[in-house]
Amino acid sequence: DIQMTQSPSSLSASVGDRVTITCQASQDISNYLSWYQQKPGKTPKLLIYDASNLETGVPSRFSGSGSGTDFTFTISSLQPEDIATYYCQQYDNLPYTFGPGTKLEIK
Amino acid sequence: EVQLVESGGGLVQPGGSLRLSCAASGFTVSSNYMSWVRQAPGKGLEWVSVIYSGGSTYYADSVKGRFTISRDNSKNTLYLQMNSLRAEDTAVYYCARARPYFDLWGRGTLVTVSS
Numbered sequence: 001d002i003q004m005t006q007s008p009s010s011l012s013a014s015v016g017d018r019v020t021i022t023c024q025a026s027q028d029i030s031n032y033l034s035w036y037q038q039k040p041g042k043t044p045k046l047l048i049y050d051a052s053n054l055e056t057g058v059p060s061r062f063s064g065s066g067s068g069t070d071f072t073f074t075i076s077s078l079q080p081e082d083i084a085t086y087y088c089q090q091y092d093n094l095p096y097t098f099g100p101g102t103k104l105e106i107k
Numbered sequence: 108e109v110q111l112v113e114s115g116g117g118l119v120q121p122g123g124s125l126r127l128s129c130a131a132s133g134f135t136v137s138s139n140y141m142s143w144v145r146q147a148p149g150k151g152l153e154w155v156s157v158i159y160s161g162g163s164t165y166y167a168d169s170v171k172g173r174f175t176i177s178r179d180n181s182k183n184t185l186y187l188q189m190n191s192l193r194a195e196d197t198a199v200y201y202c203a204r205a206r207p208y209f210d211l212w213g214r215g216t217l218v219t220v221s222s
Contacts, residue, residue: 032207034208034209036152036209038152043201043212043213043214043215044144044152044201044209044212045212046208046209046210049206049208049210050208055210087151087152089152089154089208089209091205091207091208094157094165095154095165095167095168096142096154096157096205096207097154098151098152098153098154099151100151101151101152
């Protein structure tokens, strides 16, 4: 199975800050990586697919990059509504696997 | 409106069975890959199973042999039959459309396995 790691596990930042989360796969997954946002008590929401493609309707302050084993998720200017846990997920091979999540808080 | 609505969760004793349903609207289940993803209380997301448009099915090792994914094309509904349930199966179960990334999620249904 492909293992996914994320760092940091939690993050506190101020409104307007640039926030970066990294995700690493245990083997090459090309660009078969997605990012999800899950607000407390809510359903996960797709933000990014194929490592860097923004899902329709998602604000442009969210972006993703990377390929192979190393990936980055960025919020260019943190907004209060971005408080959530963020997960990466690989879909190169079954079983699909998620990262453990990064909990983002406002400072 | 394109949406997924799960049902069928509840409290069940260890060793018991439960069948979850996921009714789709606005798109055709049989033309898509469909998955179940679960989330234990306070934990992260765990993929459980997928059914491909051609009918092939795959499972996480943690549920293989105990869970069965299926669909009813006439009802445009996805199912998850869960047998031999264990305490560690306690979670919110989401159905999701798989592209194969998960672009559409239901609100989830809570399954609690406890005596």
